[in-house]
Amino acid sequence: MKKTRIALQSKGRLKERSVEFLRSKGLKFPENGEGLLTSCSNADIEILWLRDDDIPEYVRCGAADFGIVGENVLQEQKSGLRIIRKLGFSKCRLVIAVPKNSRILELADLEGERIATSYPSLLCDFLQSRNIHATMIPLSGSVEIAPEMSLSDAICDLVQSGNTLKIHNLRELKTIFESEAVLIGNSEKNLNFDTVARGRATRGK
């Protein structure tokens, strides 16, 4: 029988609590060393270690049966995957922020301005819903530095403690999405996570 596969982030903010979650379900497995696939010693389950951005696609195409990912990544990719449960960790907010001394004081002031972000899809949906036309500057990281470098007039990025915004003299204008880690599953396979985690990899309910 084919083993059930669960995709986890290989390193980063989600990893530790994701591992903790699976271990709290009784699964025993070593953490990833060099290998991208590790086996549970007490269940027919493999852990697949990936970049978080790749987890939804692996689950969507069925290469992994389950995955743990930030809801922000899931919604940005519009993968339409089934959220099995919210996990209550890695909480953060996707926020539009501007330099403290900016003349942008409210959302309407963003009209015609440049917003740097790694979340163009979520930002675009939000701006459309408010009928605001702005220029998106897509960046893959270090977004908070963009206004200081005159690359943008505002940013849209994840915030947790707020320290990074503070360091870069940015102030929050609006939270557009609230996120936390979620357990996702491939809907076509319709596996029951708790049943699988108990080591009885039965299909269906």
Ligand code: PRT
């Ligand atoms: O390598 P890989 O692609 O797997 O990881 P990654 O670098 O893309 O992601 P990672 O590990 O940084 O974050 C994984 C997930 O953790 C995110 O997708 C979110 O769901 C969640 N998360 C929770 C956060 C934060 N908190 C967070 N603070 N992701 C990023 N940040 C960054 C943010 O981008 C900003 O630069 O931290 C900075 C702000 O933090 P504060 O505390 O200063 O506000």
Ligand code: ZN
């Ligand atoms: Zn990533």
